[in-house]
Amino acid sequence: xxxxxxxxxxxxxxxxxxxxxxxxxxxxxxxxxxxxxxxxxxxxxxxxxxxxxxxxxxxxxxxxxxxxxxxxxxxxxxxxxxxxxxxxxxxxxxxxxxxxxxxxxxxxxxxxxxxxxxxxxxxxxxxxxxxxxxxxxxxxxxxxxxxxxxxxxxxxxxxxxxxxxxxxxxxxxxxxxxxxxxxxxxxxxxxxxxxxxxxxxxxxxxxxxxxxxxxxxxxxxxxxxxxxxxxxxxxxxxxxxxxxxxxxxxxxxxxxxxxxxxxxxxxxxxxxxxxxxxxxxxxxxxxxxxxxxxxxxxxxxxxxxxxxxxxxxxxxxxxxxxxxxxxxxxxxxxxxxxxxxxxxxxxxxxxxxxx
Ligand code: NAD
Numbered sequence: 001x002x003x004x005x006x007x008x009x010x011x012x013x014x015x016x017x018x019x020x021x022x023x024x025x026x027x028x029x030x031x032x033x034x035x036x037x038x039x040x041x042x043x044x045x046x047x048x049x050x051x052x053x054x055x056x057x058x059x060x061x062x063x064x065x066x067x068x069x070x071x072x073x074x075x076x077x078x079x080x081x082x083x084x085x086x087x088x089x090x091x092x093x094x095x096x097x098x099x100x101x102x103x104x105x106x107x108x109x110x111x112x113x114x115x116x117x118x119x120x121x122x123x124x125x126x127x128x129x130x131x132x133x134x135x136x137x138x139x140x141x142x143x144x145x146x147x148x149x150x151x152x153x154x155x156x157x158x159x160x161x162x163x164x165x166x167x168x169x170x171x172x173x174x175x176x177x178x179x180x181x182x183x184x185x186x187x188x189x190x191x192x193x194x195x196x197x198x199x200x201x202x203x204x205x206x207x208x209x210x211x212x213x214x215x216x217x218x219x220x221x222x223x224x225x226x227x228x229x230x231x232x233x234x235x236x237x238x239x240x241x242x243x244x245x246x247x248x249x250x251x252x253x254x255x256x257x258x259x260x261x262x263x264x265x266x267x268x269x270x271x272x273x274x275x276x277x278x279x280x281x282x283x284x285x286x287x288x289x290x291x292x293x294x295x296x297x298x299x300x301x302x303x304x305x306x307x308x309x310x311x312x313x314x315x316x317x318x319x320x321x322x323x324x325x326x327x328x329x330x331x332x333x334x335x336x337x338x339x340x341x342x343x344x345x346x347x348x349x350x351x352x353x354x355x
Pocket of ligand 1 (some may be wrong): 025044046047069071095097098099109119120121122123124125127128129130131158159160161162165172176188255266268
């Protein structure tokens with residue numbers, strides 16, 4: 001038996017109400033318990049039907065449905081104005097990470113509490129991280145005001161997520177788990193959360209990919225996504241997240257799909273320098289080898305495999321290396337050089353590991 005090293009872990013306080021078919025009742029409980037009388041609801045145009053079903057007859061003060069990816073500063077300002085003009089005392093976000101992100105942008109300047117009702121597996125609802133895009137540059141930060149007060153998880157709300165997006169979103173969650181093993185504030189708590197998250201997500205991935213209507217699969221996916229996000233919030237951004245942040249922000253690549261493609265390459269890159277972490281990944285995947293196990297899982301779920309298929313051009317790889325290199329966390333177990341990072345990105349661009 002080995003001992004436990006000294007560590008410094010921050011647990012984030014929030015309420016989690018989890019129950020299939022219970023979103024409407026749980027949302028009411030959350031609103032009543034917060035004593036709110038004038039909620040503003042944020043949900044995208046395409047999520048309107050889901051939002052209406054969850055809201056039922058709940059008394060709301062206003063709605064904001066102009067949600068677009070990556071939280072452009074103009075949208076954030078419009079939503080802040082709408083919250084101010086309607087006298088909102090609570091923000092209810094119903095949607096994926098983009099909707100939660102918009103609610104966070106409003107909470108950042110208004111201090112209003114958020115009740116988050118997620119409809120994807122992105123996990124933003126369980127972190128205190130915000131992101132706002134201005135002039136094609138995404139700025140992120142950490143602030144306790146943006147951590148939702150309550151999360152309402154209901155697997156039925158994710159059942160309409162198409163297979164391709166479901167798979168990519170679950171892989172986004174898997175990336176939170178795996179990257180948190182070597183992120184700057186990784187500790188035994190975040191590692192335990194990540195390991196259980198990988199286990200739940202690995203079980204859910206093929207189930208949801210082949211039986212998208214499987215509520216059991218989607219419950220495990222949501223449970224895993226929450227654990228993943230808590231692990232990520234505690235451990236911080238590792239190499240994988242730094243790479244994906246650059247690719248998404250500078251080249252406007254889709255968030256979940258980019259995470260899906262980059263993940264096996266970062267795992268393979270760090271594998272020889274992080275044997276304990278990699279052993280945990282293998283165990284959680286019920287595989288003898290972590291990289292093979294992840295590759296098999298992704299291929300069997302028909303996950304996207306190459307950044308070139310997302311529209312990244314070969315001639316943009318050099319710029320990506322330039323942008324990622326200064327952001328590499330010193331905690332990364334394998335020393336990162338221009339040459340080995342360029343190789344990693346080229347492999348992810350061509351999808352070489354996944355053939
Ligand atoms: P998203 O919210 O942009 O949703 C993707 C698409 O799926 C949208 O068109 C949306 O309308 C649709 N959709 C959402 N739920 C659906 C459902 N149940 N059925 C059918 N369609 C549905 O994408 P995402 O991957 O959920 O979130 C990505 C964003 O979240 C990025 O901006 C990313 O930076 C952010 N994020 C932030 C954190 C954080 O901690 N701050 C963590 C993870 C992700």
